[in-house]
Amino acid sequence: MKRQKQLRAIHRDLGYFYLGLIISFAFSGILMNHRESWHPEKYTVESKAIEVTLPPEEQITEKFVEQFVKGLGIEDKFKRHGIKKGELRIAFENTDVEIDLKTGKGEIVTFKKTPFISQTMKLHKNTSNWWIYYSDIFGLSLIIIAVTGALMISVGKHTFKRRGWKLALAGILFPLLFLFLLA
Known part of the structure; x- marks a missing residue:
């Protein structure tokens, strides 16, 4: 039970801390996906x-x-x-x-x-050393958020051991299939 509380606390606090950056990266990532046909910035x-x-x-x-x-x-x-x-x-x-x-x-x-859009897209393109290190820490934090989220629920039929691993495997296979077969 103590381990579950620690996992929840880590998951929650990293999620709160990176909430703005997650939304900003997701938003600018969507825009970057379409930059060849539409110049959103x-x-x-x-x-x-x-x-x-x-x-x-x-x-x-x-x-x-x-x-x-x-x-x-x-x-x-x-x-x-x-x-x-x-x-x-x-x-x-x-x-x-x-x-x-x-x-x-x-x-x-x-x-x-374009105000705001241009600035958020700059996050994906920025190559300064401090931003690269901060982005690396962010990437590691996303891994921690994912792992702690998967391990939080340890009782019931929706645990990682019973059901979650199948969804996680599907989530890993889909981008790999796209990368190797469709790209």
């Missing part, structure tokens, strides 16, 4: 159609892009460029440029960060 302020002449794909280097964007009049911090699905994509801090390589038609989209 930014909203469009202005969109401008352009038509330009581009060299062959193999000549589109970072040096070329740096010179090219000067002619577009974009005064924003350059982040990266790439070619994906026949489009030249150039990313800035608050501007995206997408141009079809064949036609030269594209658009310049200027956006602002």
